[in-house]
Each structure stands twice: as C-alpha cells, then as structure tokens.
Amino acid sequence: MPSDVRATRELFASFGYEPVLPGLGEYDGSQQIRQKLSHWSEDTALTADDVVVVYFAGHGSVEERDRHYLLCWDSRDGDLATTALATEDLVRILCRGNLRHLLLILDTCAGSAGGAEASAVALRTIAYRNADADSTGLWFLGSARRKDVAEDGAFVAALTEAVETTTGRTGQRQQYLDLTELVKAVNERFEADGLGQRAELACGLVTGLAPFLPNTGYTDELPPIGTDLEVQRRVALRDLTEHFGPRSRGVEFESEQGLYFSGRGRVLSELVLWLTSDHGDGRGRVVTGSPGCGKSAVLGRIVALSDSRYRDRLDLAGVEPATVVPAGCVTAAVHARHKRLEEVVERLATALEVEADGAAALLQELTRKGRQGAPLVIVVDAVDEAGSDTAADAGGHGEPRRITRELLRPMSEIQGVRLLVGTRHELVGPLGPTFVCMDLDQSQYRASVDDVTGYVTRVLLASEEAEVRTPYRGLRDLARTVARGVAEKAAGVYLYARTTARTLRSDVTPVDISRPRWADKLPSEVGEAFDDYLARFGPDEHESAAC
Numbered sequence: 001m002p003s004d005v006r007a008t009r010e011l012f013a014s015f016g017y018e019p020v021l022p023g024l025g026e027y028d029g030s031q032q033i034r035q036k037l038s039h040w041s042e043d044t045a046l047t048a049d050d051v052v053v054v055y056f057a058g059h060g061s062v063e064e065r066d067r068h069y070l071l072c073w074d075s076r077d078g079d080l081a082t083t084a085l086a087t088e089d090l091v092r093i094l095c096r097g098n099l100r101h102l103l104l105i106l107d108t109c110a111g112s113a114g115g116a117e118a119s120a121v122a123l124r125t126i127a128y129r130n131a132d133a134d135s136t137g138l139w140f141l142g143s144a145r146r147k148d149v150a151e152d153g154a155f156v157a158a159l160t161e162a163v164e165t166t167t168g169r170t171g172q173r174q175q176y177l178d179l180t181e182l183v184k185a186v187n188e189r190f191e192a193d194g195l196g197q198r199a200e201l202a203c204g205l206v207t208g209l210a211p212f213l214p215n216t217g218y219t220d221e222l223p224p225i226g227t228d229l230e231v232q233r234r235v236a237l238r239d240l241t242e243h244f245g246p247r248s249r250g251v252e253f254e255s256e257q258g259l260y261f262s263g264r265g266r267v268l269s270e271l272v273l274w275l276t277s278d279h280g281d282g283r284g285r286v287v288t289g290s291p292g293c294g295k296s297a298v299l300g301r302i303v304a305l306s307d308s309r310y311r312d313r314l315d316l317a318g319v320e321p322a323t324v325v326p327a328g329c330v331t332a333a334v335h336a337r338h339k340r341l342e343e344v345v346e347r348l349a350t351a352l353e354v355e356a357d358g359a360a361a362l363l364q365e366l367t368r369k370g371r372q373g374a375p376l377v378i379v380v381d382a383v384d385e386a387g388s389d390t391a392a393d394a395g396g397h398g399e400p401r402r403i404t405r406e407l408l409r410p411m412s413e414i415q416g417v418r419l420l421v422g423t424r425h426e427l428v429g430p431l432g433p434t435f436v437c438m439d440l441d442q443s444q445y446r447a448s449v450d451d452v453t454g455y456v457t458r459v460l461l462a463s464e465e466a467e468v469r470t471p472y473r474g475l476r477d478l479a480r481t482v483a484r485g486v487a488e489k490a491a492g493v494y495l496y497a498r499t500t501a502r503t504l505r506s507d508v509t510p511v512d513i514s515r516p517r518w519a520d521k522l523p524s525e526v527g528e529a530f531d532d533y534l535a536r537f538g539p540d541e542h543e544s545a546a547c
Helices: 002-013 030-044 077-083 087-094 111-126 154-169 179-192 225-248 265-276 295-306 341-352 359-370 391-396 399-412 425-431 449-461 476-490 494-505 526-535 538-546
Strands: 051-057 060-062 068-070 101-107 137-142 200-204 284-288 332-335 376-381 417-422 435-439
Touching: 002 051, 002 101, 002 154, 030 087, 051 087, 068 087, 087 101, 137 179, 154 179, 179 200, 225 295, 225 332, 225 376, 265 284, 265 295, 265 417, 265 435, 284 295, 284 399, 284 425, 295 332, 295 376, 295 417, 332 341, 341 359, 341 376, 341 399, 359 376, 359 399, 399 417, 399 425, 425 435, 449 476, 449 494, 476 494
Parallel strands: 051 101, 101 137, 284 417, 284 435, 332 376, 376 417
Antiparallel strands: 060 068, 137 200
C-alpha cells in the first residue's frame, strides 16, 4: 500500500498538487487522524478557490444498516464506531469552511459505498451554500463496487494509464479531464486485465467541470466555438431533415414525398397542452414503447410543426387543432442516435446560441436562460440508440445511461425547461421520477385500429406520390378494407403496418378480398413482414437490408 500512496502522490504532483500531511494514517488511530485533519483544515483556511484531493488506500468496511468506515492501524472489527474513521466524518471535517472542490478517492473494497454515503452527507453539510458559484462539486471515486474485492496496486496502475488515455480523447477546448471519462478508461483497463472489480463515481452539487485534473492538451487561444456557427447550424439542421421531418410525415427518408402520418391524437394533445401551458408542472415527459410503436413519429410531429419552414410542407387540413403545436414552440431538438454526450451538448448549445464546454456548463446556461422568459422546450429523441452502436452501449447502458445521468435527468429539474425525451423502456427508470411516462404500448396511448387503418390506406393509395406504382391507386374502398386487415394484425405497431403496406403496394395485383380468409395470408409478425418486403428485391435482398 505505501507504493500505491507514493504513485498516487507522484501522479497528482505532476499536475501541480502540493502533498500535505505526509505519513497520515500510517500509524495513527482514528482520533489522531480526525485531529490532524481538523488542525490542518483550520490552519490552512481553505477558500473557494482551493482544490483538495484525498486518497485513502487500505481497507473499508460497510456495516449493515450502518455507516461506511475506513480502517486505521488499530481498528477493531467489533468496535468500528470507536476505532475506525467514518467516511462521513472525514468529509464533515474538510467541508466545514469554504471548500468547494473536493475529490475523495477510496482505494478500498466497498469503496464506492463510502463515496455514495459521503456524497449524501456532504450534500446536507453544504447544501446550496455555494449556489451562486461558477463551479462547485464534491466528487467521490471508489476503486471497487460495494461487493468487489479491490486488487492490491490494480487501481493506481489503471488510474495512471487512464489519465493518459483520457487526455488523448479530450479535445483542445476542454480545460479539465472529465472524471466520468476517466473512470470509463479505468474500467476498460480492469476489463483488459481480466479483473472483476469496477471503479465507480459519485458526485454532489456539481455545477461545473470537475477542476481536479488539468487537460495538458488544452489551448486557450483557439477561435471561439461560435466562429463557424453557421456550419454548426447546418449540421444541427440535419436532425430535422434526416429524422424529425420524415418521421412527422410517416416516412423514413426526406426524399419520400408522402404525407402518411395518422392518429396519435391523445398523446399529441396531451403533449401540446403541456408544452403550451402558461404554468409548467416541473416535470419532463418521456415517450416510450416497444420498437416500431411510433415514438419518433410523435416527437417528429412536435419538432417539424414547430419549424415554420417545415410546417408549410405539412397538410393540416382536417387535423385536430389540439394536436398541433404553435410555430417556434421548440427551442432545440437533437436526434441522439450514434451521438456521444459531448455531441448532444454541442447541438443543444448551438441551438441555444450559448457556449458550453460540457454538460455542467450547458445546465448552467439553461438555468440562467430558464429564468428570463418563455419556457425552453428541449426535445431529445432516440436516447437508447446513443453512443457507438456496440455491445458497451446496448440495452440502455454505456453512453445512453451517461447522457441520461449527466444531462437529461438534471435538465428536467431546471425551472423554465420543458424536456421531452424519446427512448425505449430500459431508460425510463434511470430518467427518474421527474418525468411523466407516456408509454405508447399502454391502452390509453396505443395506436387504435382506426389510426393504423388510416395510415396503411394512405400508403396503399400513394395519392401524393404519382411516380409510385401501386395496384390500389384510385381504389379507396379496397385499399381501406385491406388496410383494416393489416391494422388488426399490427396491434398498434406502425413498423409492421408500414412494412406490410409497402410489400402489398409493390405487388402487381391487389389482395383479392373475395377469397375466404384472405387476411390470414398477410404476414403475421414484423420479422415476417420485413422478410416479405426484402424478397421483392430478389437476389439483392441482403444488400438492401445492409443499406
């Protein structure tokens, strides 16, 4: 363990830290450690500008229904309350003054349990005392999860390598290394070494980028982010033309000319009422459901109707006014598919016309702007598809969970912000209780047979796509009858309905509804419908699927 302490001291000294209290804890009891820390804290008179890192290497213990303890040289298992140092006591001592930046690193078994507990105590200790500060935060880094066994020397070796890795991944504009990225790199090293332990990070009162590890690649003379703002805006516009716009029309690609959107009246009317209400309820909205149920179509409708230019392309004749948002309603919208947290932050910052070097800075800007006037309406779709499209980000883990934890959940709590999120079920829980869940699989929101029938009828007729060949053109009654059969099998899943409708539309002749049990011949599930659709491409169907 002395070698771990020495290596950690050298690592932080390379960033300009000054080691203090050398030898603390080597042969000290818990009371001696408390006294030395207390005297040092008082003598030093820590200010709001100071940055403190505490590293503890040794053994930790979590007593059931009790606190987390750091074991000293004379600690006794049967009397931890007297002979061990409670993690929360360490935090209390250091946070008595004006300290705003504290990083506590626990290189112990059950380390992160102590970090979580210490975080809660610290929040109570200095709650909102520094609410007006530009940056404040308490960070707790545990070398192992609650039930992990921390291997000797493994964490410090991984941490040292992770600093170099994270520095290489961080751009020139970011002044400090992101601790979340650092922990990710540490765990990558653990996994590569075949170790079962995983480092974890907890934080409290974070309103700025953690100022503990300066980014050696940082350059303060780069042109401002807004220098090429028009280019950034054009990039952001792609989300409208490549995702939200087509989905708002019930098609997949912007090149398709049809207006096939149908139904979703209840969920849209409730969203419009919430978005346009003079008084918000302090909660976000998450539209969720199984794949193909129409989540993106709902969010796309909100975003496209808000854009005055795209709105002119949509035929609103006969559309229920209660389902239509006013032009200019949405402040910013992002399609999160295959995007990292940093890209989502950049897109939102561009739309808001602010500079933000990370999630914390963006949240600060939203807090400031949210107090100034009309509500800020933020739409983020396909959060579950964020990240690298690899196993690490699958199932709502990895980057989707990071975006949820560091950006969306705290954003939903900001006064003056109305946040609308689209995701599959796995991220609804992590988003937390500050969201109202609108599940399109549930009966009150599920697309009705009439909704899907209307959609399929429009696809079969292709009235607005003269170049599309369809055996149903001009045969409205037949198209509606066939559409009804498709809708009854779709069970509210638009993916099935769309794929089946396109398959039927590509046939040479229409379905013969005079044949007994004709509806039974329709594909019975999404996979079968998709296979039938690809079969129309003959031997090139695999290439079609890859596209």
